[in-house]
Amino acid sequence: MTTEPPSPGISISKTAEPSTLDVSVGPQHPGSGHCRILIRVDGDYIVSADPDIGYVHRGCEKIAEYRNYVSNIPHLERPNIADAIHLNWGYVLPIEELQGVVVPPRGKYISTIAAEMNRIMSHLYGLAIMQGVFSGHTTIFMWAFGDRDLFIELAEMLTGARLTYSFLVPGGPRRDLPFGFEDRLSRLLDYFEKRLVEYDRIFFSNPSVIARAKGIGVLKREDAKKLGVVGPVLRASGVKYDVRKVEPYGAYADLEFDIPTFEEGDSYSRYLIRFEEMKQSVRIIRQALEKIPKGPIARKAPLVAPEGEATGRVESSRGEITYLVMGDNSDKPSRVKIMNGSFRNLIALPFLVRNVHVADMPIIYGSLDYWPVEADR
Amino acid sequence: MSTAVLGAMYEGIKHIFKHTFTMKYPYQKVLLPKGFRGRHLLYMDKCTGCGICAWICPERCISMVPVTDNKEYPQNPEKRFPQYWYARCCFCHFCTEYCPTGALDYTPDYELAEYDRELLLWSPERLSRPPTNIGEYQSVFHGKDGNQGVTFEPVIKQKSK
Amino acid sequence: MSQDTLQDFAGVWIGKMSELVQTIIGSGPIKYIVNWSRMYALWPVHITTACCSAEFGAMMGPRLDPERFGMQAVAGGLRQCDLLIVEGTVTKKMAKRLKIVYEQMPKPRYVIAMGDCACSGGLFHDSYSIVNDVHKLFPIDVYVPGCPPRPEALLSAIVKLREKIRRQEVFA
Ligand code: SF4
Ligand code: SF4
Ligand code: SF4
Numbered sequence: 001m002t003t004e005p006p007s008p009g010i011s012i013s014k015t016a017e018p019s020t021l022d023v024s025v026g027p028q029h030p031g032s033g034h035c036r037i038l039i040r041v042d043g044d045y046i047v048s049a050d051p052d053i054g055y056v057h058r059g060c061e062k063i064a065e066y067r068n069y070v071s072n073i074p075h076l077e078r079p080n081i082a083d084a085i086h087l088n089w090g091y092v093l094p095i096e097e098l099q100g101v102v103v104p105p106r107g108k109y110i111s112t113i114a115a116e117m118n119r120i121m122s123h124l125y126g127l128a129i130m131q132g133v134f135s136g137h138t139t140i141f142m143w144a145f146g147d148r149d150l151f152i153e154l155a156e157m158l159t160g161a162r163l164t165y166s167f168l169v170p171g172g173p174r175r176d177l178p179f180g181f182e183d184r185l186s187r188l189l190d191y192f193e194k195r196l197v198e199y200d201r202i203f204f205s206n207p208s209v210i211a212r213a214k215g216i217g218v219l220k221r222e223d224a225k226k227l228g229v230v231g232p233v234l235r236a237s238g239v240k241y242d243v244r245k246v247e248p249y250g251a252y253a254d255l256e257f258d259i260p261t262f263e264e265g266d267s268y269s270r271y272l273i274r275f276e277e278m279k280q281s282v283r284i285i286r287q288a289l290e291k292i293p294k295g296p297i298a299r300k301a302p303l304v305a306p307e308g309e310a311t312g313r314v315e316s317s318r319g320e321i322t323y324l325v326m327g328d329n330s331d332k333p334s335r336v337k338i339m340n341g342s343f344r345n346l347i348a349l350p351f352l353v354r355n356v357h358v359a360d361m362p363i364i365y366g367s368l369d370y371w372p373v374e375a376d377r
Numbered sequence: 378m379s380t381a382v383l384g385a386m387y388e389g390i391k392h393i394f395k396h397t398f399t400m401k402y403p404y405q406k407v408l409l410p411k412g413f414r415g416r417h418l419l420y421m422d423k424c425t426g427c428g429i430c431a432w433i434c435p436e437r438c439i440s441m442v443p444v445t446d447n448k449e450y451p452q453n454p455e456k457r458f459p460q461y462w463y464a465r466c467c468f469c470h471f472c473t474e475y476c477p478t479g480a481l482d483y484t485p486d487y488e489l490a491e492y493d494r495e496l497l498l499w500s501p502e503r504l505s506r507p508p509t510n511i512g513e514y515q516s517v518f519h520g521k522d523g524n525q526g527v528t529f530e531p532v533i534k535q536k537s538k
Numbered sequence: 539m540s541q542d543t544l545q546d547f548a549g550v551w552i553g554k555m556s557e558l559v560q561t562i563i564g565s566g567p568i569k570y571i572v573n574w575s576r577m578y579a580l581w582p583v584h585i586t587t588a589c590c591s592a593e594f595g596a597m598m599g600p601r602l603d604p605e606r607f608g609m610q611a612v613a614g615g616l617r618q619c620d621l622l623i624v625e626g627t628v629t630k631k632m633a634k635r636l637k638i639v640y641e642q643m644p645k646p647r648y649v650i651a652m653g654d655c656a657c658s659g660g661l662f663h664d665s666y667s668i669v670n671d672v673h674k675l676f677p678i679d680v681y682v683p684g685c686p687p688r689p690e691a692l693l694s695a696i697v698k699l700r701e702k703i704r705r706q707e708v709f710a
Contacts, residue, residue, distance in 0.1 A: 398600050398601060399600055399601060399602070399603045399606075400601055400602065401606070402602050402690055402693050403693075403694070403697055406690065407690070435661065436654075436660065436661055436663065437663075462658070463683040464654060464657035464658035464660075464681065464683055465654055465657070465658050465659070465660055465663065465683075466654065466683065466685075467654060467660065467661050467685035468684065468685060487684065487687070487688045487690065487691045488690070488691055488694040489682070489683050489684065489691065490680050490681065490682045490683075490687075490691065490694055490695035490698050491680070491681050492679065492680060492681075492698070492702065493681075494657065494658075494673060494678075494681055497657065497681060497683055529601075
């Protein structure tokens, strides 16, 4: 029918059954934009689906080659501004490894506190938009966004910006904890723990949410391993894998926390796993505030990195992020490569939405917590 | 099952009687913390025109321009100062941190919207104007651990309580 | 009288009458009422082009609540919307779609360029897949710099846009 050549990566065949219909969802749709999903429906059932990504491909990795190490930080954290600090940290770790700089313990603790706050904010964003709005639950959108604003207020106090912190530079964080920060944060955590109970009552134990999400989009343990999904999606399928435990970075080695896992692997358990992770983050921040040592926060790092390559792995809220940085004795990296959670979890979408109702697709899409900008880079 | 439905309804209805979270924005503004990264403030009597800010800037949005006014700047005889193009600045404030003389500073000004794109070019004189945006509202928890809701209240009122 | 001259005669009169109606509507209190209603019914299109959408969501959230200004969080279709907020980077792939979305919107339509990327290309100005000059795709009413702009900054842009609408002519 169309004369336009098929976009690369799209494999829906042109010969269709007469009873089926091809529908293009996006890029302008009431949910989260900048991604198109081509679905083929037969009646009310989805026969096959193909995500069409690349609407926000901005060439971060190429730009990184003509800016110096410090100037690269702002644009390398833009791929996921809901979770900026993890993208920032993943980039800084390999540079520190190349330069042989060791961050002082206080700097590590401050980074950990900032990262866990960011994890809570990011999960609240996911809860509000990806899970709340997509399942038609406006109340949780308002509540989660309101509480996220309170966390943002504190993040602003610590770093000076709302979302795009550019907080970690090679050598350590840019600022120390400001005066009165610990008090305000622990007061907010008290409030937030009470709120989590309310979230549970209005959203997670709400029969209307359970009816929509339970048993939808089941990803079995073996399939999850085979597809290579990461992060909360992997843990919701019963695989206990978390970079914070496997390869501890920052101050995670000194702190106690559990890795929640679920066996079912359906959308509802993917909702719940983020809820459980928020509880663990609260626990981590409490411990870190107690244990934080005194001393310097950062070391002076050179502007030049020696020749060689290094990788850094961090566990972001959407899964593990791996950075590869290659240095060549100059002030610019010769290659930066990012592997991130959103892209690796999107691979599961075509498998999950097969033979489900059209109305269930937003639920499954939301449960993956897919952030298109991060996947496209 | 039905108890869960009732629980969810109760939880929602409870919030009708709590404090309102919304802030009336154009009239009420949040108090921004010290060091909030808004637009820049340039101290023209400190800047030496070295151009380090323009070198570190990731977006190349700073250009060094000569200033034509009658004043004398002993530390900067060529009278070259940074000029910012805010249509491109990402407010990372690496320029402020790397400035050797402390001639740049943070301000809480963020309302930089303009009808015209050209007006986003801020000359050194415009950058050295004092900040205008002063907010005073901050979040307050009501009740024990905020179980009566959260509001935004003026800071001065909070202190006098 | 032949039919042609009759039609000409009618056409001239209809033209004159509609001009008269336009001058009446475009002046004084009726203009004020029309502009007032436009000011309080700015419905944004939901097309997110990049990461600034996070702050757009925060503006739609409970702290600022733009429904005070008659903005609806997620309006139904394009045909009911009159405000296009370009939320960040416009890639070459997205530019085509954005243009289609703009053309489908009914007049009068307003555009806010949100974020550095929409104003000038921002952080990615030297990338190979970015449209730096969004203002060449369609006219832009208000530019909001920031990366991302605070939700308050976006709301201040909307206040500025309302100021512009209040002063504009009805049949612009
Ligand atoms: S502002 Fe600072 S870094 Fe920039 S030219 Fe002046 S002295 Fe140099
Ligand atoms: S804040 Fe960042 S982007 Fe803006 S002028 Fe300074 S260094 Fe450049
Ligand atoms: S202006 Fe900044 S936050 Fe907005 S789209 Fe561009 S990079 Fe993202």
